Amino acid sequence: MIRILMVCLGNICRSPLAHGILASKLDADYFEVDSAGTSNYHIGNLPDQRSIAVARKNGLDISNQTGRQFIVNDFETYDYIYVMDNSNFKNVVKMARNAADITKVKLILNESNPDKDLEVPDPYYGGRSGFDDVYKMLDESCSVITEKLSKS
Numbered sequence: 001m002i003r004i005l006m007v008c009l010g011n012i013c014r015s016p017l018a019h020g021i022l023a024s025k026l027d028a029d030y031f032e033v034d035s036a037g038t039s040n041y042h043i044g045n046l047p048d049q050r051s052i053a054v055a056r057k058n059g060l061d062i063s064n065q066t067g068r069q070f071i072v073n074d075f076e077t078y079d080y081i082y083v084m085d086n087s088n089f090k091n092v093v094k095m096a097r098n099a100a101d102i103t104k105v106k107l108i109l110n111e112s113n114p115d116k117d118l119e120v121p122d123p124y125y126g127g128r129s130g131f132d133d134v135y136k137m138l139d140e141s142c143s144v145i146t147e148k149l150s151k152s
C-alpha cells in the first residue's frame, strides 16, 4: 500500500479537495489517501460547504470527510506528504524528526508546475470562484501525481 497525505491549514477547504480528487484517480486496493490540517481549528468538522459544492459539481462526494490535525506519526504512516502553501510547508517541516521526514514533504503545485514553488491560495475568506480555481489547480497536480505513481 502506498499512502499519500494532503495537508493545509484548516483541513476544511483545500486539502479535503486534494484528498477527494486524488483518491478518485487512484485504485483504492493499492493507494490510501487522507488529509490533515496543521491547525487545530476544525478538528472533527465537515469540509467547508463551498468545497463540498465544488467537488459535487465535478462529480465527487467529499462530505464523508472529517477534519483532523497533522501529527508527528504521519511521517511514519505516509510515503508522500503534499502541502498547499509555504506556510503549511514550514509548519510540517518544523515537526520533522529527521532528514527522511523532510524529503516526504512537497508543495503540491510543483507537480504540475515543476520548481515554480507556486501556492494553492487559501480560498476561505474569498468567494465561490476561488474554490473553482483551487479545484482546477489541484486536479492538474493530482493527474500528474497519478501518472507518476502508476509508473512506480
Ligand code: 4NP
Residues within 6 Å of the ligand: 008, 009, 010, 011, 012, 013, 014, 015, 041, 122, 123, 124
Ligand atoms: P484550508 O482553509 O487551510 O484550505 O482548510 C482554511 C480554513 C479555515 C481557516 C483558515 C484556512 N481558519 O482560519 O479557520
